[in-house]
Amino acid sequence: MYTIDNKNYPCCTSVTMRFIGGKWKAVILYHLIDGAKRYNELRKVIPTITERTLSLQLKQMEEDNIIDRKVFTEKPPLMVEYTLTDFGRTLLPVLEEITKWGKTAPEISKKIIRN
Amino acid sequence: MYTIDNKNYPCCTSVTMRFIGGKWKAVILYHLIDGAKRYNELRKVIPTITERTLSLQLKQMEEDNIIDRKVFTEKPPLMVEYTLTDFGRTLLPVLEEITKWGKTAPEISKKIIRN
DNA sequence: CTGTATCCCTCAAGATACTG
């Protein structure tokens, strides 16, 4: 049994899902693998996410210390960059397997249609 | 872009999360790795899941063809076994990385408390 | 440009009782 922020998780698997689960976190992390990205760059590569949701997810992952937020300007227009932290980078093998499976699965399951 | 059951997923990562995301699916699959388990056996190893939720998750994964449901009796008391399908077994490398990370992460992050 | 504020809604998930 594990506890994170006063909530209980029954096994190691659920611990990982606590960090990268949900609809968007793994997707955002995937786009940060090859380097820093700005807020609008993330919006462009994830067109179906809303501003609010992207903002909330980034904030949560910043609190979990898996991404880092750096501000490069003092006055608007702001320039902000997001990168993986060292801790976030320990997730790379997990993310790699997740993306790998997502790429090959459509060849096996007829449910998945590639457009 | 990918489409599954008339819903859109922006990248390969979100495809995988569509199948193993959510609070419980990866946990259930983890407990099926080393062989078939019955409904009550799953309840015992995942004590914090409710009957209803376990039932729903199993049904969804059966529809996704990642687990198989076999009934061994004709009249109550029923005996039902759940196993990974061939397609489900393609998720093994993903599940392995997920559990591996969940086991090592507590050594790095102070947020994660092992009880 | 990088977000917040507000409002709303769906759906995952929990609690509990009951059935074939």
Next chain:
DNA sequence: CAGTATCTTGAGGGATACAG
């Protein structure tokens, strides 16, 4: 034993307007 039925709650997420 293996679920279903019913009701409830809450978090996740969407749309849009606005702020520093």
